[in-house]
Amino acid sequence: xxxxxxxxxxxxxxxxxxxxxxxxxxxxxxxxxxxxxxxxxxxxxxxxxxxxxxxxxxxxxxxxxxxxxxxxxxxxxxxxxxxxxxxxxxxxxxxxxxxxxxxxxxxxxxxxxxxxxxxxxxxxxxxxxxxxxxxxxxxxxxxxxxxxxxxxxxxxxxxxxxx
Numbered sequence: 001x002x003x004x005x006x007x008x009x010x011x012x013x014x015x016x017x018x019x020x021x022x023x024x025x026x027x028x029x030x031x032x033x034x035x036x037x038x039x040x041x042x043x044x045x046x047x048x049x050x051x052x053x054x055x056x057x058x059x060x061x062x063x064x065x066x067x068x069x070x071x072x073x074x075x076x077x078x079x080x081x082x083x084x085x086x087x088x089x090x091x092x093x094x095x096x097x098x099x100x101x102x103x104x105x106x107x108x109x110x111x112x113x114x115x116x117x118x119x120x121x122x123x124x125x126x127x128x129x130x131x132x133x134x135x136x137x138x139x140x141x142x143x144x145x146x147x148x149x150x151x152x153x154x155x156x157x158x159x160x161x162x163x
């Protein structure tokens with residue numbers, strides 16, 4: 001048996017499952033070893049992951065001149081990186097603002113499976129998403145209005161023109 005015996009879908013699931021677990025493994029080690037300094041390193045890691053994801057959107061040539069395009073680019077890239085567990089939909093949109101909703105999150109799933117405290121997950125996720133949006137198109141930002149890791153039924157993010 002070799003790698004070609006497995007479907008691309010299966011390989012993608014395995015790869016994204018591993019990649020969504022990795023930040024929590026780092027958190028367990030760095031948080032225990034370095035305390036507050038580890039927390040700051042982790043925060044920077046989450047921000048940099050958003051910047052790298054924005055770079056991927058640019059390399060892929062995804063348009064990002066308005067809120068719907070930034071939102072669509074985020075959906076494409078994060079679905080690639082986080083895998084088929086991510087369930088993402090647009091609830092409302094205009095030229096300058098888009099409201100997206102996540103109803104299933106692989107990061108939340110991994111945190112629960114690994115028994116990681118959920119209180120820091122929302123802040124980490126927001127840092128990644130905001131860094132993605134602001135690095136892809138600095139005229140836009142993103143704020144979170146609901147979060148599953150804080151007890152909501154879904155996550156809701158508003159991508160909007162900066163004021």
